[in-house]
Amino acid sequence: MRIVTLWALVLFQLGVLFGQTSLEKINLNPGKYAIGFKHYTTVDSTRTYQIKNEFNNQFIYRPIPVSIWYPADLKKENIKPLTVLDYLEVLKEEEEWENLPNEFLLDWFPYLWNTPQNKAHLSENARAFPEVHFLDDTFPVVVYAPSYQASSIENFALFEYLVSNGFVVISSPSRGTDTRQLEGGTTKDMETQSRDVEFLLKEIHKYKSIDPDKIALMGFSFGGLSNAITVMKNRNIKALVSLDGTERYRYDVLEKSAYFNLNRLNIPYVHFAQKEIPEIVLKEDKIPEELNYKFQLYDSLQYSNAYSYKFHDLSHSYFSSYGVLFGNRDKRQDKSDDKIMASYNLLSMYTLQFLNATLKNEVSAKKFIENTPESNEISKKMKKSLTKEFNYKDFNDLALGQGYQDLIPLYQQTLTKHPNLELQEWMLNKLGLRLSFGQKRIEDGINVFLLALHIYPNSANLYDSLAEAYLIKKDAKNAIANFKKSLELNPENQNAIHRLQQLKN
Numbered sequence: 001m002r003i004v005t006l007w008a009l010v011l012f013q014l015g016v017l018f019g020q021t022s023l024e025k026i027n028l029n030p031g032k033y034a035i036g037f038k039h040y041t042t043v044d045s046t047r048t049y050q051i052k053n054e055f056n057n058q059f060i061y062r063p064i065p066v067s068i069w070y071p072a073d074l075k076k077e078n079i080k081p082l083t084v085l086d087y088l089e090v091l092k093e094e095e096e097w098e099n100l101p102n103e104f105l106l107d108w109f110p111y112l113w114n115t116p117q118n119k120a121h122l123s124e125n126a127r128a129f130p131e132v133h134f135l136d137d138t139f140p141v142v143v144y145a146p147s148y149q150a151s152s153i154e155n156f157a158l159f160e161y162l163v164s165n166g167f168v169v170i171s172s173p174s175r176g177t178d179t180r181q182l183e184g185g186t187t188k189d190m191e192t193q194s195r196d197v198e199f200l201l202k203e204i205h206k207y208k209s210i211d212p213d214k215i216a217l218m219g220f221s222f223g224g225l226s227n228a229i230t231v232m233k234n235r236n237i238k239a240l241v242s243l244d245g246t247e248r249y250r251y252d253v254l255e256k257s258a259y260f261n262l263n264r265l266n267i268p269y270v271h272f273a274q275k276e277i278p279e280i281v282l283k284e285d286k287i288p289e290e291l292n293y294k295f296q297l298y299d300s301l302q303y304s305n306a307y308s309y310k311f312h313d314l315s316h317s318y319f320s321s322y323g324v325l326f327g328n329r330d331k332r333q334d335k336s337d338d339k340i341m342a343s344y345n346l347l348s349m350y351t352l353q354f355l356n357a358t359l360k361n362e363v364s365a366k367k368f369i370e371n372t373p374e375s376n377e378i379s380k381k382m383k384k385s386l387t388k389e390f391n392y393k394d395f396n397d398l399a400l401g402q403g404y405q406d407l408i409p410l411y412q413q414t415l416t417k418h419p420n421l422e423l424q425e426w427m428l429n430k431l432g433l434r435l436s437f438g439q440k441r442i443e444d445g446i447n448v449f450l451l452a453l454h455i456y457p458n459s460a461n462l463y464d465s466l467a468e469a470y471l472i473k474k475d476a477k478n479a480i481a482n483f484k485k486s487l488e489l490n491p492e493n494q495n496a497i498h499r500l501q502q503l504k505n
Contacts, residue, residue, distance in 0.1 A: 050179050141168040176192065187256040229254060242272065266304050281332050449462060
């Protein structure tokens, strides 16, 4: 995770204590699936980009490095798992220093800190195996947005844990609009990262092992902010996970987006927050005190089942694998290594349960999310979504779901549950015509007109439209009958007069 000093991005400056952690001590017990990993770079040809440290005026198509973790079929023998150093090779590429000798690695990127403890991490084995086959099945997918200017693999331990339990995770780095660098956490930065997430939402359709109807977004820090605006733009997302996301701290950046619409954030949403920031840190780092208690987005949501958890042993940086492993400890506020690792383990477990509840509809996971009590390590609050008024779009979803058959009984049943439902004549007429003009959906259109006439039996226009549908179907008898009925209700209907004359000839 790249660490910056802007309080606005809530990546707080660390102290000088060196910690000793390890993947083994984090103790994320894997699920039943083996884990595969692939990394490659594709391009978004709709945008241009500049490699800043090449120091020229050349622009290229925007490169999109993609990291994907997936349930794997380990057919090959003697495959070695990735090491932490292998993951750092990805980081070097995404930082645009792919040819940097590894001996300079910990010195070159200051957020990795060159300490004996961190050198020891490089040889640790991860759980993923490179370039192995996908398991022949379909799985829900988690699209991940990293923190400010961070690598796609910043939370690799969490990703591996989720994949071992039956998810696919896909991620790309957090980059600026024109170069690697962001502007400082602006709305432009947020919308750039949101576009990269949308690129991944397209990329997942290349994989037959991904279920495109079961998508969650997950982000850490600035990635949480970017995901919030992506959900407001994309209606296919089923759940939103925020790892101490900046949408809690920089609501003003969210509001400035042209896509901002709170009513569109209407899916299950969980925000995992850092521990309370001590007074000494607030004062010395000039951080507004309100960051400890203000959460305008959560308070403003109306149509989302929303959950807010506070992890009392985690500072902001430790919501990522890299933060836990490589981050120096801030002696003013950080807990012990053991508590940090145990809390990261809890964070991973809660994330899994939330995803199991929302993407897999697991009853036990739902009970866990709803009923788990607070503890010394975690406090929580939750709010239920308000019920939206049932409208014509909701009814049309029901009609579509049953193939536009038996619409009159469906309408009568729905009206008993939602007595304020209003299906307007113009809407039914337009929908019926749209369906009727499609050769394979003429019957659907006719059924819509029959429902419309059940509601509006004296509409000359509806009878005229139904007659046109029968004409398309080449049912002259019913077409004539309905044109005549339209004329009875409106003798001035020139279309009916003209059509009847045509049919007579």
